[in-house]
Amino acid sequence: MTLPIDEQRLWNRHMTMAQIGATPKGGVNRQALSPEDVRARQLLTAWARELGFTVSTDEVGNLFVRREGTDSNTAPVLTGSHLDSQPTGGKFDGAYGVLAGFEALQAIHETGVSTKRPLEVVAWVNEEGSRFQPGCTGSLIFSGKARLDDLLANEDPAGMKFGDALQDSLNALSDIERRPTGFEVDTYIEAHIEQGPRLEAEGLPIGIVTGIQGMHRYSVEVIGDEAHAGTAPLKTRKDALKAAAEMVAPLRRRWPMRRTQCASRLAASRSHQARRILCQAGYFSPSISATRYKRPLIA
């Protein structure tokens, strides 16, 4: 049987969803538990209710859209992803997994087919972790890998507690039925846009994820002495930027590209005491991420 997937409808929903938190560059800023994140979940709720699906949420704000099965006591087939974004997120990251699942649910519904198991679409809370650490909060708590009580005091950069932001968003979604957190799932599948350029470059429409890369992050401070760049004798200079630059090549040798599919990366960020161009840098703070598909290689 071919499902009547409506590509245009799916596209239109992405465009409508992307208006929430839209940024001038065409992406979205819809950070976890922000008013925009709440509005995204309200929009999904409205679409679901129009079609007669049941909507529920749990104590951490994960949102579930359910099409009932003929045996409502069986564990559901679950699909979904996330609606929160990085501050400079894209339209499709996360939203695609939720909206593609929702389109599938609607298409199945329109065929009139009944399934034994309930079918559910989930929007997990705070997948990105850009506002509150840790990322994947909603799915961690759902799966019992973290306890909500342990995370409530975590703060965002503005000093807002996760527990307070969560309570605000649950209050805004208070018309949605609350269900217990975590339940048995028969099958889980998640669609996600490609996060690198390879499938697109090779013209491949889809790939199967077989693993997720590990990451070590280091925050490095290189402290030198500020000095006048023109008059300080070379041998007396302690230039933090120069020292940091000299670290790069050895680090790249330490984490070379080998048989793995992921690269080591070095990213230099702010050099905030070196803004005066006639000063040598007294302080330089690069951040270094080492990413590897295979665990032993980033140890």
Ligand SMILES: [Zn+2]
């Ligand atoms: Zn994502």
